[in-house]
Amino acid sequence: MSKKNPCPPAEWILKRTVNPEVEFSIIGDFEEEYTEIVCKKGVIRAGSWYWRMVFISVLPFIFNSIIWSLAMLKNYIKIAFRNFRKNYTYTTINILGLATGIACCILTFFFVRDELSFNRFHDKAENIYELTVVLKVGDGFYMQNGTQLPLGPKLPEIFPEVVSSARIKMQNLSVKRMDKLFEEKVAGIDRTFFDIFSFPLKYGIKKNMLSGPDGVVITGKMAKKYFGEEDPAGKTVSINIGNKFYDFKVTGIVFDPPSNSSLQFGFLINIEKIYGKELSEWNNGKSLATFVKLKDKSMAGELQKKFPETINKYFDPPGSQYRMHSLVDFHLTGTFSAVFLPESKMEYSYILSGISLLVLMIACFNFMNLTIGSSSTRSKEIGMRKVMGAQRKELIRQFWFESVLLSFLSLAAGIILAEIFLPVFNILAQKTLHLDYFSNITAAAVLIGITLFTGIVAGSYPAFVISGFASVELFKGKVKVSGKKVFTKILIVSQFAISIFLIIVTGFMYKQQSFVSGRGIGLEPDNVIVVSLEKALINPEKNENVLNILKNRIAQYKSVESVSGSVYGLTSYWSSMAPVSKLHKKRMFLERNLVDKDYINTLGMKLIEGRGFSAAASNNIADPIIVNETLIKRHNIESPIGRKLSEFFEESFDGTIIGVVKDYHNKSLHRRVIAGYVSLNKDTNYRNLYIKANGEDIQKTINLVRKEFKQILPDVPFMYGFLDEEIKQQYLSDEKWNKIVEYASIFAIFIACSGLLGLTLLTVVRRSKEISIRKVLGATVTDIISLVNREFVILVALANIIAWPAAYFTVGSILQNYAYRIDPGPDVFILAGIAAVLVAVTTISLQSLKAALANPVKSLKCE
Amino acid sequence: MKDLTMSESMLLLAIFRLGENAYGVKIRQKVAEVTDRTYSYGTLYSSLDQLVKKRYVQKTIGDPTPERGGRSKIYYRLSAEGVEALQNAYELQKAIWNGISDIAVEKGRVL
Secondary structure, eight states: OOOSOSOHHHHHHHHHHSOGGGHHHHHHHHHHHHHHHHHHHOHHHHHHHHHHHHHHHHHHHHHHHHHHHHHHHHHHHHHHHHHHHHTHHHHHHHHHHHHHHHHHHHHHHHHHHHHHHTTTTSTTGGGEEEEEEEEEEETTEEEEEOBOTTHHHHHHHHOTTEEEEEEEEEEEEEEEETTEEEEEEEEEEOTTHHHHSOOOEEESOGGGTTOSTTEEEEEHHHHHHHHTTSOOTTOEEEEEETTEEEEEEEEEEEOOOOTTOSOOOSEEEEHHHHHGGGGGOSSSSOOBEEEEEESOGGGHHHHHHHHHHHHHHHHSOTTOEEEEEEHHHHHHHOOOOSSOOOOOOHHHHHHHHHHHHHHHHHHHHHHHHHHHHHGGGGHHHHHHHHHTTOOHHHHHHHHHHHHHHHHHHHHHHHHHHHHHHHHHHHHHHTOOOOOOTTSSHHHHHHHHHHHHHHHHHHHHHHHHHHHTSOHHHHHHTOOOOGGGHHHHHHHHHHHHHHHHHHHHHHHHHHHHHHHHHHTOOSSOOTTEEEEEOGGGGGSHHHHHHHHHHHHHHHHTSTTEEEEEEESSOSSSOOEEEOOBBTTTSSBOOEEEEEEOTTHHHHHTOOEEEEOOOOTTGGGSOSSEEEEEHHHHHHTTOSSOTTOBGGGTBSSOOOOEEEEEEOOOOSSOTTSOOOOEEEEEOSSOOOSEEEEEEOSSOHHHHHHHHHHHHHHHOTTSOOOEEEHHHHHHHHHHHHHHHHHHHHHHHHHHHHHHHHHHHHHHHHHHHHTHHHHHHHHHTTOOHHHHHHHHHHHHHHHHHHHHHHHHHHHHHHHHHHHTTOSSOOOOOHHHHHHHHHHHHHHHHHHHHHHHHHHHHSOHHHHHHOO | OOOOOHHHHHHHHHHHHHGGGOBHHHHHHHHHHHHOOOOOHHHHHHHHHHHHHTTSEEEEEEEEOTTTTTOEEEEEEEOHHHHHHHHHHHHHHHHHHTTTTTSOEETTEEO
16 A cells, blocks of 8 residues: 555645535545545556546535635625624725725826826827927027928828928907907817817718818807807808908807816817918918828827928928927927927826725835734634634635625725715816726726725735634734734834825925915906906007007096006017027027006005106107016126116116116026016007906996996907906916825825724723732823823824935925925924824823723623 | 436445444445445535535534544434435335346346
């Protein structure tokens, strides 16, 4: 009778497939019969028998295993729910924590998916490119611009790689139909536009769209706005181009451009209507956006290399470079387009994903902690199972299953949470996301994947630990979780470190924000109404006196304190020049705005030297200008009053300084103030009218202004805004991100605290006997509370030490983005640390209070 | 109580015949001996498990034996319900075959 393993590989197969409960018996049977056959028929026959038997038996064994596992499943589910109910505090904390993590992941997923999907809905979107020109403006100064007007149609002729090309000129034009007059986004396009971009038609035939010069294609939204329930087909709208209204016939209706399209418009007209003859002129200084569709995106690099020889040689002065930018990359990585505004950055997606993962990790840590800790109450159950023959494998399976089950319960809770927070999130992210989980498989699969992953990862450590308890000790009630104490400690420290980190970052962002807004913009923008006069300008001769009349009429009203006009808007880019500075011997930026004499007063700018443009005194000076502080400082101008600009620059400028104003931030504080000045406008081609109202009943003032406007400029749409809001716009994206980090830190703290809560409960339970004995020996409530606190507060303090350097580094790099920034002082760090400790102590104390007040006899009685 | 299937009765009777010594190898051999049908271990254990589930049979774990490399055997014994089921099956068979056992069944012809 041989005792050695008959066929190790076959036996290995057996071991894997057979129900572990009877594994030993089966293997024994195999061995027994094998040895019998060896005796009777020899080793070779025996070996082949063994293999044959294993082969036939494998399938039934596997099948049986599955059935048995399923049988246990019913038990596992029952026990799992029983356990959840028994320890409902821990279960709730776990579910809430995981649900929060999952909710964050859900929101992030939809956000990132939307970001990545921008502009991809076009047919063969990856082959669409925009051409831009890079011009050299001076030494080291570059400007990106659109392309020349006639270039577009030539491209498919010259380059075989280009399948088609289309030009786009986007403008905000007045659109009129009957009594409706508004400013709308109108795009002048080539007919080939529809070959490149996929904007599906609601009504109309593709061939006929814009076939005639006077056709217009409108979006569904515009159809409703201007035609209501009427059928717009064939009807007319008037569009104001160059101060003249032209009639256009509606030849088609497209579906509104989706929210994930960078290209947004209301009306599409033939580009020839916008430019006329100029469209075929080269080098007339005008530019527009040109798009191409390539045969294949791989040709883009090669094509770009060809440009200097072809385009530049024939059509453009040398020194300008043509570049191609992929449309689908634009939303996340693009920086310039002649027709789009860059809206988003890759970083946003990364940051959000990072935060979600962080929150989920913290929740998983908590889960591990709590599960392992609370397992002490199940020690008897585990012991019984082992006695009844459960293998370690089965126990691991059971606890893993419980974790995954809990994870799916958290998924349900997480979905609810995500729905609740969706509106807030949409506002912050400036999107209109819908949580449609079933629109495509990816969403549902990712969700389930995340849940499974969370359940498995979070449950792995507890499953292994719990199943490792030896039976006898379990019955004795001696569950030694202490060996894992180090791990627990690390978890607590890291959770609080993450929370403290987020709090510090939030704190500094707040400080920076209030510094920025409190810094004083150098203006008084409240109650200043801004009226746009752009449309009025088109025919300057006609409107010259009219604008002055308007200004005077408005100024008459009591509620109007002062009225002023300027050529450039306050927050938009002024006439920007880069002359050579005599002092620094290199080109430097210089901005200029043309205004009227009331500008300084109306906007509340502060004169620190000299005087303003009052009508009387500026008579003796031909070209008075008022400069800002930065100009004085940057160019080291001493006693600036009376000096001429041309003293400081190589180029000849008109301008005698009569006054200096305090710097005002017309763009956000991310940028330094640029040296600039305002000069008295000789014409009246103001694009903006600023009206300072006295604050009472602003609405009434607006109505008065509107009345005057309509009387004097009936063909111009009345559009107004508020200056303080315009300025706030600059800071919107900052505010947005501040809010997000703020929410993230609230989450993190919440989860860290709930984790701490659970652990405190566990500690109290674990040490209940000790606490009772101490009470009996005379400990006060305070003693008990500080006993429990001591265990954890040290950890929180430790967390601070870890969080501070990380936070310091991060805050430093964030502040780099601001030209005007605060100094990261120690106050926020200390405050955050103290806050964290306080929160921890409160949580712990509240929990241990109960134990401290309990009757010691109770816990000492049950042995 | 449901009727026993053919294979169930085969196994149960084999267990009955083996008495105290009914474990995997022996059951398999006994069935092959009596009915010429060979069970693979896979189907054998599956069927045995089914019988346990139906409570006709009880499993007990025996002592480890040296021949099997120190592994124990699992012994199967008929339970009271198992015995009852067998009795019912026997009655049923008797009723079905009552009076027919004397008649010779020739090929193609039943007299």
